[in-house]
Amino acid sequence: MIIRGSMIRQLVAAAAVGAATLFAAPALAQSTPAARTAAAPPAFDLVIRAPDPLRALLEQNLELRRYREVSDLDDAEIARLIVLGEKDARELLATQGYFAPQVRIAREPGPRTTLVVTVEPGVRTLVKQAGVEFEGDIATSTDPDAIAQREAIRSGWSLPPGQPFTGTGWDRAKSVATRELLAKRYPAGRISYSLADVDAATASARLGLRLDSGPVYHLGAMEVTGVERYDPVLVPRLARLPKGSVYDQERIVQAQLRLSGSGYYDSAFIFVDPASDPENATVQVTVREAPLQKLVLGVGFTTDGGPRATVEHTYNKVPGIGWRAVTKLQAEKKNPYAQSEWTDIPDPAGWRWSVLGRLERLDDDRLVTYSQRLRVGRFRNEDRIDRNYYVQYESAHVSNPRGVELTAADTGDGKALSVNYIWTGRYFDNIQSPTQGHGYGFELGAGVTLDDRHDPFQRTVLRYLGYRPTGKSRLQLRAEAGALFAPSGANIPATQLFRTGGDTTVRGYPYLDIGVPLPGGVIGFGRYLTVGSVEWQRPITHNGQPTTFEHTLFVDAGAVANEPSELRARVGVGTGVRWRSPVGPVEAAVAYGVETHQFRIHFTAGFVF
Template identity: 30%
Template sequence: MHKPLFLATLLFAPPAVAVVPQLQAPAEVREVLGSYLEIGDVADVPAQEVFERRMQREVASLLATEGYFSPRVVLRPHDDKLLLVVDPGPRSLIGSVHIEIVGDLDPEWQRSLLRTWKLPTGRPFRQTDWDEAKQALLAELLAVDYAAARLLDSRAEVDPEARRVELTVVAASGPRYRFGELQISGLKRYSEELVGRFNSSVKPGEPYREDRLLALQAALQSTPYFSSVSVTLEREGNASAPSGDAWVSAPVHVRLRERAPYQLSLGAGYSTNTGARVEAAYRSSDLFGRAWELHTGVRIEQLRQTAYTDVFLPPDEEQRRDGVGTAVEHSDIENLGIRRFAVGATRLQRYGSVEQRLGINWQEELQSPQGAPSTTARALTAQLGWSWRHARDPLDPAEGISLQFQLGGGSKSLLSDRDFVRTYLRYSQGIPLGASAALLFRGELGVTFASSVQGIPQDFLFRAGGSNSVRGYAYQSLGVKQGEAIVGGRYLATISGEYTHWINPTWGAAVFVDAGNAVDNRQAIDLAVGYGVGGRWRSPAGPLGIDLAYGQREGKLRLDFSLAIPF
């Protein structure tokens, strides 16, 4: 007889309200718990009990990776909230470390491996640190001689009451390896001799070094001939070879996939230096079936138009690379019209981190400054240049240093209109200031030794101004006045300082000061100063920027940026 009343109670009783428990934990574990715990919401008492048991299991599993093996987890009501209270308990420390390396290792090197073990006694236990320490030990063995080294056993024995973790690692070095013959697969168009020209690191009979395999792989990958490269030492079947003084000679497998030998690319873009542009380029990596590289193309900009053809030969036995080329150019920048034709040859060679470039070039140039007579300059020049770069990431200028030095000149006795010698030095350095800020310094010095600028092509003189020079001034607008035009001078000096703060990993803001000028009389040099602010974007191709700069000499604001869109 009470069923209607009972049903009415069910129908009109307020539904349970779902509540999301709030995590309450010490700062040292809050981040890991907040990142990996899926808390969700709970609606009633039975659900709270299920939730609390689940949290006890998951919190214990998570905190064990951080060295907390006796946590307490309680779901506690507080006002109209639920608190998930976590007490991680004491953290366990590394009590002892036992490392055994089975194999014939030099005793001093073995002692060095033990000294550099990355998780010593007294350090808090973390699963990530434990994994990294084991892999670092193995990587040290794999890097030199012992290509088949492996971990035989690893244990982390926990004593929660004593708050100690006992570590045991047993590794086997295996036999020592020498490089055997290269076994090359995947070639259809190119010859094995071409692969050998890029190999300066892996020589049969020499002791195995992992970095040499990686160097050969990187050298082949950087060529235009291959789309994928894998270089490995054959380890299978050799791990149980005799140790002692015996060495195992194992073949080196070079697996290649050839790139299509022809490529046509089109592009468009805009630069505050030379305006809007369109361009077309064609590349062949197998000209005449001889693995010669052909680069030819046309670039049409508002202020400059260029057509070029270059041919590069594969490197020789001493890693020297030769090339020949020709270019035709027309430009009209700062009222200076130039028509230029040039042919030349270059030789490129690397000495470690230093790149050396030798060249010989002949060019004829018609110079037409507005408001002044046109002249022709001819020069046969010999050129020598060195570039040195040291950077962790070549696309990130925040940390690294580069130096460039160029020396060149011509003589009236050898098809040049004037005797001259040109020298040029460029320096840039990035200095990180923590994880989110950096300083960038840049400077240039240039001197052309000659009795006069007459008869010298503009490439061997100097102008300044623009996005990569002195911001706040138009591209190549700092130089020597001739009629209504700005032409090159014999002396150049620029300096720049920039501070960048990264708001997040992608976007940053910068402030900068630039100063510089190009003149024909070093006694009258007067640096033009520009300063301003800018935005930075870490694009896949490297940092791109837009700068609003004030040119103090002209009293004007100028926007400087460059942007290209390939299609």
């Protein structure tokens, strides 16, 4: 950087200023605070007269503050300090873009010596011209990704013409531009040239930066260390960094998160060596394996089901087959269950075999449903899209504690065999706690009942969740629709039919309280479902800054019926407070059921779509 005129020729940091002052005044080095008695009075008082925030800058960093604690300075030493103090103040002001300040340090007589620093900063230097140039592959590449990266660096430059020039701002602008260069394609990128040409006479600065991208890097084979008990193919299949793909720092970070979150590894670190062959860059992966078995005990509470206790056992490598087995038991008054799911390791395309068995009891205070489910299929989880297809046998037996005479078709008492496909796409800014983006999902199933009639049926469910920023707040839009098509009177299992209401669907109503009205006040399952919600979310501020807490206002609506023409929405309105915790949102809400004329409290934790 060049500074023209009679001003200083280089910006220096405040810390360096102190070091320069020490070396420039060896006589004063003998009078350091450490060499003096702590009880001795200061040698002088210091008063700084300057505009804010320059006064705070000088008060915190001016070297004169250090030497005022030396109690035995003579007049000659104070005179030298005044000269050095003026130079020190000018250099500090230069870091903030003031290159022609008027600085005067006067010594006022009195019972105690007082040094008064008076500053008139003058005109602040503004950026007159700024240019970012490139060399290496990024300068000539016609690849759309390289062009987009090049333009993003230029458009993201944080010191455009018209902005005040400061040393810290100049350093930050170079750092951001370099970080954007290194983020994709060019891990060996560097700054090849930079210039800040400051003209103190005109209070203007011309900035120039040239980035050398070097060559494009393509990932080579993985070198994995730390693998002992699990299959070595797990790391590359979970990381999903195929050989030959272009270097992308974000994809590498996501690969690390997948490995550490897979349950097979407690930690994972991935490094691409910039010194390796750009056409076949070595990918070094270091993992620390998780134990073969894990037991998790949990307790919790929901407003839908009350207190609960859970036991979950994971066996990461079942002897003989090498699959993972996750078995979970839940003790809860309304919804106890036992479930075991066994999954294979992913194949080279990312697909896994899965077998699931589940026994469950659901008590909704009207009907008690005992269900059994056996599922065999395959699934694939990608960065944004999940796919799952499976064959499922299910059985539901419904008891009626109230003794109301109901048919099996009314209560969902039946058995069925079905083939199903589920697709979910998550396009959010943050998977754990999103603030913008959209999520889409659908379920398609077709099957046949396993009674004497063998009635066919088809089931479809569509889901949507969206976040739309509106200034400092946002709107959350949620919608779900489901339909089951089957002959009239078919004994479809309750697990294939619909009910809604509760913490995560229509607040203001009890769990699964929205369904088809049956005799005796019983709420039955229906063949058609609609749910919608609009929620306003705004961060709660403290001292003008947003916190991790948010205020919410919402309107939920849902309907269940056996015919589309019979759908009648039940509405809930309310307000709540949400904490955006590191593991996902935690919310407490109060909702009013417009149909029931009752208030209900709802607690939810985590984000699921």
